[in-house]
Amino acid sequence: MARITASVYTSHVPAIGAALDLGKSGEPYWQKVFSGYEFSKQWLRDNTPDVIFLVYNDHANAFSLEMIPTFAIGCAAEFAIADEGWGPRPVPAVHGHPELAAHIAQSVIQDDFDLTIVNKMPVDHGLTVPLSLMCGQPASDKFEWPCPVIPFAVNVVQYPVPSGRRCYNLGRAIRKAVASFDAPLKVQVWGTGGMSHQLQGPRAGLINREFDQAFLDQLIADPEALSRKPHIDYVREAGSEGIELVMWLIARGAMSDGFPRVAHRFYHVPASNTAVGHLILENAK
Amino acid sequence: MALEKPYQDIPGTTIFDAEQSRLGYHLNQFCMSLMQAANRARFKADERAYLDQWPMTEEQKQAVLARDLNRCIASGGNIYFLAKIGATDGKSFQQMAGSMTGMSEEEYRDMMISGGRSIEGNRRVGEDGDAQAHRQPQGRAGHRGGG
């Protein structure tokens, strides 16, 4: 049977992708951001899973306003890199895991989660920046990500967006689905986006360290209580785009009950407009 | 009918809700078209002519031409969509965000490096934080104008 071994949480700022792609990662400004991921890259090399289930939000790339799914699961064998308006990032295409994705879809839809099944979806920085941060830039002679990735897109752009509670419970349903997959796969669930940031209007640039640190503490210690935080608290305290943090609750809900091991924790302000938060939680072996 | 909007009392913040999405539909779809290099080239060659191909309001077109993102947002634009305009212009998210606050790129960058905009005074309309309406525009440009 498959099992979830660990969960990874990280911001997915587009400027991080640009810094990597343009070779700016050595600059002092960016060094401070990337230093928080040195541990993580080694950790991922030591703990490479068979599949990553990567929760992110699309930023007006795969989905236009014609059709906005609340939750979309990528069931394809391959996902192209989106041209977000400045050309596609020069990173490898993402290989999916259609069997596990279809199995998870089957299981969580039976558990009353109304997923949109997606067989074609270009993936944007929301997905590729976390991969870059955790895997580094793939070598040109082995231009691929270390394992298959199931993209899972959450609508946090057009209101109404799903509640933290709904996301947390979805994570639990995903845990159950993975546990019933009949192959000995090690699966990691990644939750991306956040932390506090606001990109728009006169309040742009908002950062709330206190909120972010408390969120990280509670995510580790009492996610059940954290899942009851209402939307308005995210928006007011963590900025209009801080709402992306509900996606972390999906990854946290997918972890086993009881305390996880905190393998790594990092927080830094700023990367571009955003407070960068990063956690690695491991399930007991 | 009016939907419940508990978020309306947050200063300097527009939530992309049903009403905004309805209002900004064509503006945002126009932005989406800029994901294709050919469309970006056509837009750059003649912005007005390209905008006229979309059933946008005149206010939306003017806001785009002026690159006034606050006006774009007020008329239904969403920042992730509007970012395509910035991308077409070769601007970063940070430059775009700076433009909405009346701050220069440098001022905005410095604000971020020193920990970002404080939440204090910026939670609710009527407090005295720097994002409140009575303190716009921010930055040096604003101070010069306010003299």
Added chain:
Amino acid sequence: MAKIVGGINVTHVPYIGRAIANKTQQDPYWKPFFDGFPPVHDWLAKQKADVAVVIYNDHGLNFFLDQMPTFAVGAAPEYQNADEGWGIPTLPPYPGELDLSWHLIESLVEEEFDIVTCQEMLVDHAFTLPLELLWPNQHPCPVRTVPVCINTVQFPLPTAARCFKFGQAIGRAIESWDSAARVVVIGTGGLSHQLEGQRAGFINKEFDLMFMDKLITDPLWVTRYSIPDLVELTGTQGVELLNWLTTRGALLGEVAKVHANYHVPISNTASGLLAMENV
């Protein structure tokens, strides 16, 4: 607040479009089907509905397999019908009801339904033909509409129990809509039929009649069946009865039968018609 005046479930088959276009409603083949409608027309005339929420499944017109929503709600000012490839006439556009669309969307997400919001949406025969059958030759359609799509095409499908709860949430949303509108809920599709494979032509009259009866008296009865059970009992396309069940869910509380008709076959399908109102 808006009022739900009742619900109507009705079969959708592309072939019906041709019968209407060719005016062959009174031919012996079609008569038993079309004769079911006049009592429902009379009832509708009395109910004076302003708005119809139409619960149906798309057949590869608006949605392709690249992105297949479990539940999708339309939020467009107008819904166009379009060429579906099988040669039935295209019908004029249908007026939308944006306020109710967005109110539904808000309410459904609030109630933890993970819907897809569509600000553009083509509507296929499963939407147009039932409206044509209920309001014949009236263009534009005299009611404003909100399309709600359920995936009955690509497995996994939502369970029957989930659909019933979805319907109840739709009902609560309509009733909390701040409007004086009178709303009719329309479910389309079914009943038993199977279009493909060696079992094509499969019909299960006994089950259909039981289902129609239980929908009035004990709608949760059908939730005892899994989706594969329903395929086995009603055919691969018979699972469209999920649209009927959702519609029944939207009529919160007890209902009484206004009128029913059942006839086999229309094309490959057991056709059903069931109008219900709250008691």
Added chain:
Amino acid sequence: MNGGKQKRVIPGTTLFDGDMARKGYALNKMCFSFNSAENRAEFLRDKEAYCDKYGLNPQQRAAVLSLQVLDMLAAGGNAYYLAKLGGIFGLDMQDIGAQQTGVTKEEFKAKLVAAGRN
């Protein structure tokens, strides 16, 4: 609950699940294109070229060119999409039903009528 692997077997019936949807993606996508009259005409002008344009595999291609519905189903086709292909040749669902069940259209129709009587 769903172990995922064991699938319900219903004789003469294919559940259009994720496996089938992946297998039949190109075939169904081609059929989806038949919503446009222009595409239907292009298909009729050169069926083989049209199949190639949509990247059909040899099994799908052979099934389409010989118009064998059961073969198309086996190759991942979905009934609603295949119906659009049938429409091009003026075939209705009863023609398609008859072909799949190995009877004449009249026999197929008679079977349906009988199903309403019992």
